[in-house]
Amino acid sequence: MSSPKIHLYLSPGACSVAPHILLHESGLDFTTTSYTKEDVFENGGFPDELKKLNPKAKIPVATFDDEVITENPAILTFISQLAPSNQFFGNTPLETVRVYEWLNYLSGTLHSAAYGMFYRPQRFIDVEDGSLAKHVLVKARTTIQDIYSFIDEKLKGRTWAVGEEFTAADAYLYVFFRWGAESMQLDMEKEYPNYARNSKAVEERPSTQAVLKAEGLN
Numbered sequence: 001m002s003s004p005k006i007h008l009y010l011s012p013g014a015c016s017v018a019p020h021i022l023l024h025e026s027g028l029d030f031t032t033t034s035y036t037k038e039d040v041f042e043n044g045g046f047p048d049e050l051k052k053l054n055p056k057a058k059i060p061v062a063t064f065d066d067e068v069i070t071e072n073p074a075i076l077t078f079i080s081q082l083a084p085s086n087q088f089f090g091n092t093p094l095e096t097v098r099v100y101e102w103l104n105y106l107s108g109t110l111h112s113a114a115y116g117m118f119y120r121p122q123r124f125i126d127v128e129d130g131s132l133a134k135h136v137l138v139k140a141r142t143t144i145q146d147i148y149s150f151i152d153e154k155l156k157g158r159t160w161a162v163g164e165e166f167t168a169a170d171a172y173l174y175v176f177f178r179w180g181a182e183s184m185q186l187d188m189e190k191e192y193p194n195y196a197r198n199s200k201a202v203e204e205r206p207s208t209q210a211v212l213k214a215e216g217l218n
Helices: 016-028 037-042 048-053 072-082 091-118 128-154 170-180 192-203 206-214
Strands: 007-008 029-036 061-064 067-070
Touching: 007 016, 016 072, 016 170, 016 206, 029 128, 067 072, 067 192, 067 206, 072 091, 091 128, 091 170, 128 170, 128 192, 170 192, 192 206
Parallel strands: 007 029
Antiparallel strands: 007 061, 061 067
8 A cells, every 4th residue: 555645734943843854764755844933823824725724723734645634643644554563653552552641631731731822822812901811821831841851850861862762752742842832931951951852852853953954843
């Protein structure tokens, strides 16, 4: 059975970095379309051509032949299924569950809830009150740092998040390590050394270096 035609819609440095890394790891043929942050968030809203693919108005979006898949855990899962020998979801049933545990936590708690407050505090209040937005932003920073502390403890004594090999969880963790350093201006290596060790291991992989080059993130 031949692999489908794969196309990833991404924005440099966004959470689409995770499936981009996995696609490079997989050895599968794929193409990409890149949108700047301004394209996606600022120039009148989400581009119409992407809204047709994903009415939820979020990146990443991936197409596999005629199938459109949204949401990082789903996209990462399908890439893994297309490249089973890479074992992106671990080597055992329990490891697979642990990868999903990480993906759900990162997607639902760290990204949607915590970074949602940080990047878009207005989503959490229904009045035009700048002082309230400031309170949301303060809560966001505290929540993100608490989550980073939890992640750092979970990675204590480990290189990889699950088992002894790189998995999809590590690619996704790498996204938020970068956000902590760049968006939050945290000293990630000093404050979260275990997390830093994990992200350094991810960043040293040829797949990640290819993504950083392709997305202009070097």
